[in-house]
Amino acid sequence: MNAEVRQMKTAAETELAEAFAAAKTHLPGLRELRESAFDLFDTKGLPNRRVEDWKYTDLRALMRDAKPLVEPVARLNGTSAAPAARVAEAGGLIGDVDCRRLVFVDGLFAPAFSDLTPEAGLYIGSLAAALADGDALVTRHVGQVFKTDDVAVALNTALMRDGAVIRVEPGAALKRPIHLVFAHSGARPASIFTRSLVTVGAGARAMIVESHDGAAEDQLSAGLDMIVGDGAHVDHVKLAAGAPGALHVSSLMASIGAKARFNHFSFIAGGQVLRNQLFLSFDGEDTVANIGGVSMLKGRQHADTTLVIAHRKRGCQSRELFKSVLDGESRGIFQGRIAVEAEAQKTDARMAAHALLLSDMAEVDLKPELEIFADDVQCGHGATAGALDDDLLFYLKARGIPAKEAEALMVKAFVGEAIETVEHAGLRESLLNAADLWLAQRR
Amino acid sequence: MSLLEISNLHARVEGKQILNGLNLTIEPGQVAAIMGPNGSGKSTLAYVLAGRPGYEVTEGDIRLDGESLLDLQPDERAARGVFLAFQYPMEIPGVATMTFLRTALNAQRKARGEPELTTPEFLKRVREAADHLEIKQEMLRRGVNVGFSGGEKKRNEILQMALLQPKLAVLDETDSGLDIDALKIVADGVNRLRSPERGMIVITHYQRLLDYIVPDVVHVLSKGRVVKSGDKNLALELEAKGYADYTGEAA
Numbered sequence A: 001m002n003a004e005v006r007q008m009k010t011a012a013e014t015e016l017a018e019a020f021a022a023a024k025t026h027l028p029g030l031r032e033l034r035e036s037a038f039d040l041f042d043t044k045g046l047p048n049r050r051v052e053d054w055k056y057t058d059l060r061a062l063m064r065d066a067k068p069l070v071e072p073v074a075r076l077n078g079t080s081a082a083p084a085a086r087v088a089e090a091g092g093l094i095g096d097v098d099c100r101r102l103v104f105v106d107g108l109f110a111p112a113f114s115d116l117t118p119e120a121g122l123y124i125g126s127l128a129a130a131l132a133d134g135d136a137l138v139t140r141h142v143g144q145v146f147k148t149d150d151v152a153v154a155l156n157t158a159l160m161r162d163g164a165v166i167r168v169e170p171g172a173a174l175k176r177p178i179h180l181v182f183a184h185s186g187a188r189p190a191s192i193f194t195r196s197l198v199t200v201g202a203g204a205r206a207m208i209v210e211s212h213d214g215a216a217e218d219q220l221s222a223g224l225d226m227i228v229g230d231g232a233h234v235d236h237v238k239l240a241a242g243a244p245g246a247l248h249v250s251s252l253m254a255s256i257g258a259k260a261r262f263n264h265f266s267f268i269a270g271g272q273v274l275r276n277q278l279f280l281s282f283d284g285e286d287t288v289a290n291i292g293g294v295s296m297l298k299g300r301q302h303a304d305t306t307l308v309i310a311h312r313k314r315g316c317q318s319r320e321l322f323k324s325v326l327d328g329e330s331r332g333i334f335q336g337r338i339a340v341e342a343e344a345q346k347t348d349a350r351m352a353a354h355a356l357l358l359s360d361m362a363e364v365d366l367k368p369e370l371e372i373f374a375d376d377v378q379c380g381h382g383a384t385a386g387a388l389d390d391d392l393l394f395y396l397k398a399r400g401i402p403a404k405e406a407e408a409l410m411v412k413a414f415v416g417e418a419i420e421t422v423e424h425a426g427l428r429e430s431l432l433n434a435a436d437l438w439l440a441q442r443r
Numbered sequence B: 001m002s003l004l005e006i007s008n009l010h011a012r013v014e015g016k017q018i019l020n021g022l023n024l025t026i027e028p029g030q031v032a033a034i035m036g037p038n039g040s041g042k043s044t045l046a047y048v049l050a051g052r053p054g055y056e057v058t059e060g061d062i063r064l065d066g067e068s069l070l071d072l073q074p075d076e077r078a079a080r081g082v083f084l085a086f087q088y089p090m091e092i093p094g095v096a097t098m099t100f101l102r103t104a105l106n107a108q109r110k111a112r113g114e115p116e117l118t119t120p121e122f123l124k125r126v127r128e129a130a131d132h133l134e135i136k137q138e139m140l141r142r143g144v145n146v147g148f149s150g151g152e153k154k155r156n157e158i159l160q161m162a163l164l165q166p167k168l169a170v171l172d173e174t175d176s177g178l179d180i181d182a183l184k185i186v187a188d189g190v191n192r193l194r195s196p197e198r199g200m201i202v203i204t205h206y207q208r209l210l211d212y213i214v215p216d217v218v219h220v221l222s223k224g225r226v227v228k229s230g231d232k233n234l235a236l237e238l239e240a241k242g243y244a245d246y247t248g249e250a251a
Helices: A011-023 A031-044 A081-089 A127-133 A136-141 A151-159 A390-397 A403-419 A425-442 B042-050 B074-079 B097-111 B119-132 B137-141 B150-164 B180-192 B208-212 B232-241
Strands: A100-105 A122-126 A164-168 A178-183 A191-200 A205-212 A219-228 A233-240 A247-256 A261-268 A273-282 A288-297 A302-311 A317-326 A331-340 A348-357 A363-372 A378-386 B004-013 B016-026 B031-035 B055-064 B082-085 B092-096 B168-172 B199-203 B217-222 B225-230
Touching: A011 A031, A011 A151, A031 A151, A081 A100, A081 A178, A122 A127, A127 A136, A127 A164, A127 A191, A136 A164, A136 A191, A151 A191, A151 A219, A151 A247, A151 A273, A164 A205, A191 A205, A205 A219, A205 A247, A219 A233, A233 A247, A233 A273, A233 A425, A247 A261, A261 A273, A261 A302, A261 A425, A273 A288, A288 A302, A288 A331, A288 A403, A288 A425, A302 A317, A317 A331, A317 A363, A317 A403, A331 A348, A331 A378, A348 A363, A348 A403, A363 A378, A390 A403, A390 B074, A390 B092, A403 A425, A403 B092, A403 B097, B004 B042, B016 B042, B016 B055, B016 B199, B016 B225, B031 B042, B031 B232, B042 B055, B042 B074, B042 B082, B042 B168, B042 B199, B074 B082, B074 B097, B082 B150, B092 B097, B097 B119, B097 B137, B097 B150, B119 B137, B119 B150, B119 B180, B150 B180, B180 B208, B217 B232, B225 B232
Parallel strands: A100 A178, A164 A191, A178 A205, A191 A219, A205 A233, A219 A247, A233 A261, A247 A273, A261 A288, A273 A302, A288 A317, A302 A331, A317 A348, A331 A363, A348 A378, B031 B199, B031 B217, B082 B168, B168 B199
Antiparallel strands: A122 A164, B004 B016, B004 B055, B217 B225
8 A cells, every 4th residue: 555644734834835825816927837836835845854855954844934925015115224224235245346236125126226227238127027017038937947846946936026037138248247135124034035037148248146135034035047048158156145044045047058158156154044056957068167166154054055967968068166164063065966968978077075174063964966878978076074184284383373363274275266266356356255254253 | 591491301192102301402593403313203302392283291391481382382382483394394275375474474473462564574575585595486376385396395494484583493304305406405594594592403314414504513312312412523423323322223
């Protein structure tokens, strides 16, 4: 007999179901997509340790409750000083890099805080407006870029309210990076579901930075669908280093065309429980991608980076380098799967994950996987975990450098190797400064 | 007052007793050579002076300018003027040599209550010291000792010593792995740092180095103690006869 045991719904699952039932009539657009996404959640429940991809981040256990959906009326009009200051500070880690700031307050587009100066070849809009209008681009792509049955993505699809829609025309070269600033107004704890869509046309050049700042009780779910056209060159940097809430699930779904260059870098240092999901699909030949990230964790932080790279076409090259630094009782997870499909001959993929444990109480789980169905490929993966080298520390101390400073030099060198892969000099500098800030707070 | 006084020093490493009641005094301005067979405790003495973890002093004392070093961390000893030139300098990938030099110099200055050096002043000092040691600027931009040859690593040690201007320099087999040209450059660098205030301990296995760095006094170490002291001629005598007289065995 095949009796499936359906677990009792947890409080959070019940609250999410109630929230969807109450909100679905006024959430904008894509009704059928939302319903089917919700059904997936309803059937499977919150991701938990019995689901292999969520083995180390048991959301069902970690989420004691679901915060109420953020009030759509809780708009920020710019007259109240405290939230305005908070919004101005949001995404500050970017430093003095000259970016076009597009600000979302509590998940809702805030044009008053955003730089909407026109630029040739660039279209900017809000997802809520596009969904309400039944915009063709949004209808065609949102939720379709990378097919996954991931429940966290499904929940985001069911409950998404607003976000950015960015379209870069073929051949356009954006002058400045676009900085999507997800800020928090400081109102009561809320769950915030944002979804953005970025399409970069053939041969275009764009840099997209995302930063997430929340409050200690917030639950954030941020989705980004991205389409990189043939021959386009796109850099994407994600910063979750401010205070991105108690719980933060961030998902990138990207489809990358032929002969493109795609670079992604995630910097994670904030938040209590964070899941950073990257789903990348190489849908054209001869594309080159550098995918990297650094996590710097302390206290009881939990951060999980889960990466799925699908090499579907011939001749693509991908490099993955992820580094984590773990202090206190923190826990870091890296799961990386490179899947090479039968058609993807001449794939060249190398993935490395390295962890540095600064405390006896910290924990790291590294799970690199290769799944290869083509027979003419070069693929490799490696993972290491260890402590700082005592001999090197002694060498530094013997030159007069105090222990904490010596450790900081070595940690900086460790994460620096990954940060150096970021092409944009200004962003690279900002990330190194963010690492310094983390190290300074540790002393 | 003597610069350094080591009295009745007993030390062990991984449970093994290496130093057994070592006595040694260094006067300001003095260059002392320490020679001895393998396993006599020369490198252990160097590491104990610098405060390396795992090198445990079980008895006796080490005093610099009359103050005990034993309770001090390696960085505190460095700030008080102890410098160890490593036999095997370490490679630190990702830490640029210039960053390392500057961090070390400013950390020592801060510990002594001195102001940090300005960037131009720091660069000037590095350039001067590097030129004397034939160290190219390009090497200083690399990670500490990364990709350096054996000779370059030793020259980099002397560069650090020249910048940090220690009171007491301990050179642990600085000649090992050097050809004669590199040996001369290193020895010139060391001789340039001889001064009436500074003491030096030159640990070596062979007399050859002492042709270039001429010591004021030579001590022979055996089984963790100083068993004979003399002038520079003692080194020549050892070169001719070996250490058999001091170990009780044929070398």
